[in-house]
Amino acid sequence: MSAQPEPALLHSEEEEALRAAVRDLLTDHCDPAGVIARSESAAVHDVPLWKALSDAMGLAGLLIPEELGGQGASHRETAVVLEELGRAVAPVPYLTSAVVATEALLACGADDLLGELASAATVAALAVGLHVAPGGAFASVRLEDGTLHGELTGIADASAADVLLVPADDGGLYAVRTADATVVPQVSLDLTRPVARVALDGATGRRLGEAGPAVRRALRTGAGLLASEQLGLADWLLTETVRHLKERRQFNRRVGGFQALKHRLARLWLEIAGLRAAARNAADALATGADTDIAVAVAQAHAARVAVRAAEEALQLHGGIGMTWEHPVHLYLKRAKADSIAYGTAGAHREALAALVDLPAP
Structure with a gap:
């Protein structure tokens, strides 16, 4: 055989x-x-x-x-x-x-x-708002007399970039050195992935190609692989919560022994197992080119809810220590919430998925 x-x-x-x-x-x-x-x-x-x-x-x-x-x-x-x-x-x-x-x-x-x-x-950053979904409309700057003018907001990691990839109103994507732009930090829920406002006032840029196809490809890949980041968040939260409940004692018993908490953790484990399959399928589809749009939409329609739920459960089940600034759970909750709107919300991906499989709204 x-x-x-x-x-x-x-x-x-x-x-x-x-x-x-x-x-x-x-x-x-x-x-x-x-x-x-x-x-x-x-x-x-x-x-x-x-x-x-x-x-x-x-x-x-x-x-x-x-x-x-x-x-x-x-x-x-x-x-x-x-x-x-x-x-x-x-x-x-x-x-x-x-x-x-x-x-x-x-x-x-x-x-x-x-x-x-x-x-x-x-280090490079695409100067498109972190919230924009694949295929969604994105802002651009003005091209006047060969220089770029305008503002773009919600640009993730712009403060770390040496080069910004900027869409312009002529349909092109331009490479602009960050030193020629003004990058102003914006308030971000996620403390580990800052966003910024990028202002251009007569900056020179090099035209790389057409912005539309390049941005769509970039955002689709970002959305598909973001599911793997969300999987990592959720998996760490579950692992740490289980470890904490095995150590924490209440009424002279380990808290992890209570049946109600076991059921909550079991449900969360099943949801994360589903996310693992969806995230892996999206990564494989991006690698092979098979049903990529559908795989990405499925992964992102599922990932945000699971990652946020894992963070909320971890926060509650860690008790008082989970509410402190010294414990890292708050970083995971903020990243999970920020990721839930990055590269399109779950609702936007569900709508895209319905169109892809020709499933009309009720």
Whole structure:
């Protein structure tokens, strides 16, 4: 009898090795206390951690072809990295630069900038609001006499970027050095992924290509792989909550022994198992190009609710300690809530999914 092929959605040995390496690095350099301290400072982004991930491990170039200095890997490996970064709520611009901006540059064929990103010499950010869904309308700036003018708001990780990828009203996508723009921080619920207002007043930019296809590709990939980050958040929250309930005692009994709490955790585990399947399917669809729009819409229609529910359950079941600023649960809750509107709300993705499968509204 011939051996059965391995199911495509299972992680390969190489992917599991990548996961272990990233988790080890984050364990050593991204502990919860350090993330909390950094979130309270002006320097939110962890530059040494980013250099370790992007330069030492080469993860900034995972999606970039080898001939441009990247790793030539697929979205499956990138999803593994994002899951681990989500588990640590790592304050690094990986999703925004190594995924979203990279996909926009790949769509435009900007080989020189891709080489800079792969070598970790440059961080890029797509100057489209973090809330915009794939295929949604996005703001642009004015092109007047060859220079760019206008403001764009809600740009994630703009403060960490060296290059901004800016849509203009002529339909083009322009590369603008951040030094030629004014980046003003905005209030962000998620303390580990800051957003900013970008103002351009006569900035010069290099036209890379058509903004429409590039932005749509970038946002679709961002939405699909965001589900892996949300999976990492939810998985860490469940693991830590179970650990806490095994240690906490009430009425001389371990709290984790109460049947009602066991049922709540079991339901949450099942929801996270569903999210794991949806997130993995989205990553695989992005890698293979099979039913990509449907897989991304399914993943994001499900991911936000599960991640937020996991954070809310963790906050409640940790009791008083979970409400303190010293405990990291609040970082996960804020990231989960912010992620729930990033690259489109669950409702927007459900509407997109209904259109894709020709399912009319009741």
